[in-house]
Amino acid sequence: MLRIFPGVCHPPEGARRLLIPCVVSGFAAAVCGLLGCSTHSLNLAEQSARPKENTTSLVSSTSLSSAPAASVATAANAPSDSAPLNVSRLQKPDGDSPKPAAGRSTLDLATYQTPPPSRGEVAARVRATVNGTPILDEEVREAIYPYLMATQNLPEPERSQRRKDVFEKELKQLIEREIILQDMFAKLKDKKPVLDKLKEAASKEFDKKLNETRKTVKFKTDEEVKAFFRMQGLTLEGVRRQVERNFMAMEYMRNRIFPSIQRIGPEQIREYYDGHPEEFQVADGVTWQDIFLDASRYSNREAARQFAAQLIARARAGEDFRQLVTQYDQGNSSYLNGEGYGHHRGEIKPPEAEPILFQMREGDMKLVELTNGFHVVRLVKREHAGLKPFDEKTQTAISNKLQGQAWEREYQRILRELKRKASIEISANPQ
Numbered sequence: 001m002l003r004i005f006p007g008v009c010h011p012p013e014g015a016r017r018l019l020i021p022c023v024v025s026g027f028a029a030a031v032c033g034l035l036g037c038s039t040h041s042l043n044l045a046e047q048s049a050r051p052k053e054n055t056t057s058l059v060s061s062t063s064l065s066s067a068p069a070a071s072v073a074t075a076a077n078a079p080s081d082s083a084p085l086n087v088s089r090l091q092k093p094d095g096d097s098p099k100p101a102a103g104r105s106t107l108d109l110a111t112y113q114t115p116p117p118s119r120g121e122v123a124a125r126v127r128a129t130v131n132g133t134p135i136l137d138e139e140v141r142e143a144i145y146p147y148l149m150a151t152q153n154l155p156e157p158e159r160s161q162r163r164k165d166v167f168e169k170e171l172k173q174l175i176e177r178e179i180i181l182q183d184m185f186a187k188l189k190d191k192k193p194v195l196d197k198l199k200e201a202a203s204k205e206f207d208k209k210l211n212e213t214r215k216t217v218k219f220k221t222d223e224e225v226k227a228f229f230r231m232q233g234l235t236l237e238g239v240r241r242q243v244e245r246n247f248m249a250m251e252y253m254r255n256r257i258f259p260s261i262q263r264i265g266p267e268q269i270r271e272y273y274d275g276h277p278e279e280f281q282v283a284d285g286v287t288w289q290d291i292f293l294d295a296s297r298y299s300n301r302e303a304a305r306q307f308a309a310q311l312i313a314r315a316r317a318g319e320d321f322r323q324l325v326t327q328y329d330q331g332n333s334s335y336l337n338g339e340g341y342g343h344h345r346g347e348i349k350p351p352e353a354e355p356i357l358f359q360m361r362e363g364d365m366k367l368v369e370l371t372n373g374f375h376v377v378r379l380v381k382r383e384h385a386g387l388k389p390f391d392e393k394t395q396t397a398i399s400n401k402l403q404g405q406a407w408e409r410e411y412q413r414i415l416r417e418l419k420r421k422a423s424i425e426i427s428a429n430p431q
Contacts, residue, residue: 127171128426130178135171143242144170145233171426177249179418184252198251202244209243257410261403269398273390280388283344286357287381289321290340292331295373305367308374312365321378330373340377353377 127137141148144166151162188195210225219225229236273280291311298304311328315321325338333340340357342348348357353368353375360366360379368375388394 126427128175128424130175131182131423133178133182135174135178140167140171140174142234142238143174149233175424176415177245179415179422179424180249180253181245182422183418184248198248199244201251202247205247206240206243253411253414256414257407260406260410264399264402264406266395268402269395270390272398272402273394277387280394282383282386282388284358284385285343285383286348286379287343287383288340288353288357289325289338289378289380290331290333290353291321291325291329291376292333293328293374293376294330297330304374305369308367308376311376312367315365315376315378331375350375358382 125137126134127140128135147166148163151159151166154162185195188198213219214225217228219228226236229239291308293304293308295301295304298307311324315324322338325333329338340348340353342354345354345358348354350368350370352370356366356368357377357379360377360382362379362382365376365378368377
């Protein structure tokens with residue numbers, strides 16, 4: 001029975017890569033919000049000299065993998081681990097694999113300066129097929145249009161290179177998603193109630209995200225929604241298809257991978273903790289709260305001291321220290337949610353508070369006297385140098401990490417297996 005994981009957008013925490021923020025317009029950012037867990041993670045404004053990452057986020061525009069972001073043309077010719085793709089050029093004999101045309105890569109032939117795809121000015125052209133199912137050139141451009149617009153002000157040749165990178169990454173992800181979905185439909189073809197339930201959940205997911213976008217951008221009418229998508233070179237129907245297919249692919253893979261994640265238990269968590277002590281070292285530190293009283297604002301220095309003593313008494317009597325910070329702090333703590341500045345030796349300001357804080361017990365309050373006033377400090381937490389305790393928080397962090405690693409291993413294994421069986425054709429000349 002296929003499980004739907006309500007309210008869960010991403011793979012386990014540990015499986016995620018740092019997402020590079022998408023530098024797009026305000027409208028395009030809202031599109032990213034609508035697409036949610038299936039949004040591009042490309043920084044189109046980074047320096048072109050920056051080395052390419054070996055991996056991408058598990059959360060991508062149309063694929064949920066963390067496979068290397070190699071070029072599609074390269075991926076077509078080179079084996080991916082033990083799963084070589086069966087790739088040949090369209091319109092050519094079966095044995096002819098795709099090659100760059102006259103010194104240009106396959107993806108160089110993509111037209112990046114086309115009008116928004118929603119205008120319907122260009123006939124459908126096939127960019128690739130997966131087991132005979134076409135992926136249209138326009139479908140790729142529709143998915144990346146906001147990101148292409150984000151490159152408008154980049155100088156050449158950086159702009160063309162960025163657009164090519166986005167295009168080829170999107171095509172690769174569309175191919176991977178199509179492979180996953182075809183496997184899903186094949187396995188569920190005799191389980192119509194399960195498939196119907198999955199499609200219904202995918203539709204609800206889109207409706208939920210659309211409603212969130214309506215509230216964020218404050219749309220009043222359906223026509224405003226459609227106009228919003230037209231501005232991004234998108235159609236509402238196209239975005240719905242992207243979100244729903246992303247959702248179904250993710251839920252299908254989640255169900256296939258979930259048993260592997262379930263096998264991670266207390267024994268594996270303890271083994272990891274014992275085997276990686278360097279990851280659980282804690283520096284000597286304190287978390288503390290602070291109220292500063294400026295002596296110059298009182299009738300005399302003694303009046304300031306007495307008021308500081310009153311604040312300590314009030315806090316000990318049960319008043320919320322943070323509220324006292326908000327009401328009476330004349331320094332910077334009120335801008336830091338009441339927290340004192342610094343956690344480790346050599347970082348704490350004022351320096352006069354450091355030796356006092358490291359001698360206090362959690363919950364204690366002390367008065368620190370300076371030439372210009374008084375600090376009322378309260379110790380919230382004391383961490384002693386050494387190994388983190390094997391407590392619930394540490395175990396949860398280890399569990400998340402191991403689940404993430406298991407997710408990625410199993411995802412890549414399944415994807416390699418599906419690619420090995422698939423027939424993938426990429427066209428250098430979309431027709």
